[in-house]
Amino acid sequence: MIGTLAHSAIACQRPRRRRGSLAAMLTLAAFAGQPMQLAAQSVRIVGTTWAQIVDLRPLRLDSVPFSATIVASGGDRTNARGQPVRCAGTSAYCHFFASGDRATASPILQDLELSGWGLGEGISAHAHLRARETLGAGDLSWPRASDRFDALDAYLNVERDRWRARLGRQWTSGALGSYNYDGVALAWRQTSWSVEGLGGASLVTGLDATHLSGDLAALDDLPPDERAWLVGARARFRPRARHALGAEYQRTIRNDRGGLYSERAAVAGSAVLAGVALDGEWTQDLLTNTVNEARLRAERSLPKGLIGSIEGRRSRPFFELWSIWGAFSPAGFDEVRGLLRRTSAGRLTAAVGGGYRRYDSTGAGLAVAPLRDDGWRVTGNLAYAPNDRLSLAGDYAIDVGPGASRSDGALRGDWVGARLSLGGMFSATQSIFEYRVGTGRLLGLGVHATYRLSQETRIGGDLAWYAHRESGSSSGTDWGQRRASVRLEWAIGRDPGAARPAVKQ
């Protein structure tokens, strides 16, 4: 492309001097040798515009005069509606939370994913940009709506048979999670193994901003006081198709070298032994010397087409130490899970599973009023696809544990046509609030549709309505919602991974 333009420009110039003419010819010759390579230059842009409107009743802190409260059975004070209230000391008022007036949020999101290549053998550039805006004068503030622009990634990529280099804002995903950073990554790979080293300015996980970002400062009164650097390494070994082992190490260092924000390592692997598929991982927080996540799962085929798996798991939350939370000694839990599934002729899939978890001793709280220290869950899924266009699915789950419990079910049907896709869902959820009184049922009904305007353009939308009904004691909460969204997806430019024109699809 560039070669062609340069060729035209030079060809239009009249030779002024012999030396100039020679230079022009040499330049022309240089470009003439390039067109085959430069002809592969191209840019592909994929855009997604997503607008939604959400209508709900946020909780509001309300108060009632102490004199207007009553003492309910058990000695708790409630307001006239039977909702528990908190009365502090000698205050004349007691407080409670209840749903306020209906409010609306209408965020709009614009994503652009750009890829450019043909800059030289194996050289390409990529960027994923995101812009946010709020439509209208919505009275609800959507998360991150004030952050108008983000570069999720923007990097230059050099790819060779044995190695790869990346420079810029990029993501890395692995056993330590997904996070991005501004820096460089170098990878060397052989047939069955690879190693990668990375380093650069660390960004806050899930935020695409440095630790000194105003986004954090707006939400926490003790935001990080220093930027951080990230260094890490990863090795992967895959001797056979179903045997793999990966190891990672990562350290986030304060810019002033005064300490670390995090230091972690992980090992994850999978293998097939005697017909049993094994996979597991171990993630260690080296700063606090605690296990974040340890897991081992075994899966094998059983008679009658069944596939069963059982898993043991140890889980403990991880916090970067720019905040104080990691010093609060979060307790972990041990869990055992099981899953049994069966697929019949690729059309019907059924699965049932369950798990039981027990928390470590917290060393806190009241011995006379202990909190629940175990939890369990049962899940069931059924999916049926009578043909390639229609699919029906249903699921049911019960999850009971400290803090929050739920039981819910959902039915979903989807029909996918050549251009038009339609679907609908119905859901019912019964939830026990987080250390709040009462339970509620939320019934949901939704429809969604998409229409493919062209091979690379699609428009879709969905509508959902949720109705909340309290059950049991009054909590004054109404999580009834109405949601609607419209989505436009488009792409221009050739897909570098698509088929060559000789077999154009």
Add this chain to the structure above:
Amino acid sequence: MRALLRAILLLALSLVGRTLDAQSSFPHERHATLFPNCEGCHSGIVSGRADGVFPSPRQCEACHNGTDAKTVQWKPRVREGQGLLRFAHVDHATRVDSVGRRCESCHATPGAPRMQVFPARAARCFSCHTHRATAHYDESNRCLTCHVPLTAATALSPARVGRLPRPASHNDTAFVANHGTRDGGTLASCATCHARESCVRCHMNATAVPSIRALAEDARVAAAVRSKAAVYPVPPSHLADAFSSDHGRDAARDAARCAACHARPSCRSCHTGPGARRAIDVLPNEPSAPGAGRGVQLQRTRVAAVTLPAQRPGRSVATEGPRTVSVHPAGFERAHEQAARSASLTCEGCHARSMCSSCHAGEGSREYHPANFAMRHAATAYSRETDCASCHNTEAFCRACHQTSGVGARSNGLAAFHDASPQWLLQHGSAARQNLPACTSCHKQRDCMQCHSTLGWGVSPHGPGFDAPRLWKRARPMCLRCHLSDPTRS
């Protein structure tokens, strides 16, 4: 009148038909008492002379002269060129069966009246030519024992070639998938009915396959397959759950087998990265012969243009036209973390990094969460069924949303939110240690530091096994948020 003419015409045609039938189906039984043996009329069978295989009209006229018997129209059958049979009567004429019969051993059923004959049937061949087969179209037959290759059967018309029978075994999907893996003897049998054009129709790499190259070209076959589309049924092996992750091993070991149906564009539909370059480059890039099939046409599921198939079991495949391939099994978008972590799959072989950010950036609607997730998510977060932090920043997303919806903590909240527990202030420590991420999704650090810091009431938040010296050494600025001096000395 017109009806009468039509009736006469039909009658005349039927008579002509009888004459023509008589040419090819001589009423042997009616002549059983006249002829003592077969060689009287079919002397060429024994001698090998072509003009003696059938009797001449003059032999018939010895009786059918209009006086002794009515005249008949008889023309001996004349064969021009080689038929599909390799059979030569002269080789079999001197052989007799177990009861001493000769011609009848093939042309009559045992015990049948004399000269009740019929054209020989293929099943009769097996009475002597025993191989492993028990039926004519059994796929383990060695066809070349009795047949010449189709290209040598010059007597067959193009129409006849187009009507060659299709053995039942060929209708099996597994047959199409495996027909190239047979031994050389079996492959040689293919030439009985097929020419190179039969294979070129589907195989992109036809000229590179020795067994296809060994077949001769044939214009009649080319004409017969010209209007037939290439067919690529999905082999059973491709429907296995693990195929998407395991097929690379087979491809590396025997790419030529893949090349039977796939060309490079098939692979490049998904493998946009360099990971599988060596195996892919072995495949042809375009048809190797004029009129050759273009290989399986694949198009990958595009995240930006496809309904998330989270609830769809199996994979979507069609037998004709471009196929949309759901490479990963149903539910993979919710369960790919182990594959990504352990390198059991090389994500970058197919996906650009933006594939990760488009979902893990945590705001765009990708239908990841099930319906009603706003109500469901509390329990999901408490049980850490899903790692929220892999997509959401706790402060910027969870806390912001909780503040928007009114759930977020307020400094004047006076613990009113947690109204289910009258002793909440005394119990909250245990609840917090069990589910600290849930606390931080609403509370700021200073909410806790009012009590849990040396600047506040000095209540220690540190639990059993807390390694203060270790943290003081490696994350001192964090310690100094709550402590005015070295806490390990106090």
